[in-house]
Amino acid sequence: QVQLVESxxxxxxxxxxxRLSCAASGRTFSRYGMGWxxxxxxxxxxxxxxxxxxxxxxxxDFVKGRFTISRDNAKNTVYLQMNSLKPEDTAxxxxxxxxxxxxxxxxxxxxxxQGTQVTVSS
Numbered sequence: 001q002v003q004l005v006e007s008x009x010x011x012x013x014x015x016x017x018x019r020l021s022c023a024a025s026g027r028t029f030s031r032y033g034m035g036w037x038x039x040x041x042x043x044x045x046x047x048x049x050x051x052x053x054x055x056x057x058x059x060x061d062f063v064k065g066r067f068t069i070s071r072d073n074a075k076n077t078v079y080l081q082m083n084s085l086k087p088e089d090t091a092x093x094x095x096x097x098x099x100x101x102x103x104x105x106x107x108x109x110x111x112x113x114q115g116t117q118v119t120v121s122s
Contacts, residue, residue, distance in 0.1 A: 002026045002111045004095045009116030012085055016120070020080040022095030022113055030073040033102035035109070036080045038091035038118075045094065049080065050102045058104075063089075085120045093118050 008020040020036065035050035049059045049069040057069055068081040078095065095113035102108050 002029075002032065002097050004097060004111055004113035006093065006095045006113045006116040009093060009118045011119045011121065014085060014087055014120055014122050016085050017081070017083045018085065018118060020082065020093055020095075020116060020118075022078045022080075024076045024078070024095075024097060026076070029076040031099070033098045033100065033108075034069075034071055034078040035096045035098075035102050036069060036078075037094045037096055037106060037109075038089075039094065039115075040091045045106045047104055047106075048093070050096075051078065052101065082118070085118075087120045087122045089118060090120050091118060092116065 003025040005023045031053050033052045036048040037045045038048050039045040051057050051069050051071050066084045071078045092115040094115045096109040097111040098108050099110050
């Protein structure tokens with residue numbers, strides 16, 4: 001069992017930055033694929049970025065060039081640096097982990113964090 005705890009959400013003006021952190025329990029963090037999803041009311045949870053255990057990174061088109069995902073296996077933590085934030089980035093952001101290979105949707109996720117609210121004002 002893996003527990004994920006996000007932090008770093010909040011309110012920021014458009015053009016600003018936030019860094020989300022996700023601390024994971026367990027001794028096998030380095031073997032997990034990790035990712036960040038987001039969700040707004042009435043919409044499905046969507047993939048923002050993922051980083052596989054081997055380090056391969058994927059970004060959804062709507063965050064390319066603005067967001068950076070990284071992981072520190074020594075600290076059991078994955079990060080999402082969010083720059084040039086836009087009002088449309090407003091959502092609840094969820095940390096996700098998978099024992100296998102994380103795909104492009106939530107069906108491959110084994111564990112979820114509780115979510116952290118990000119609000120970008122115009």
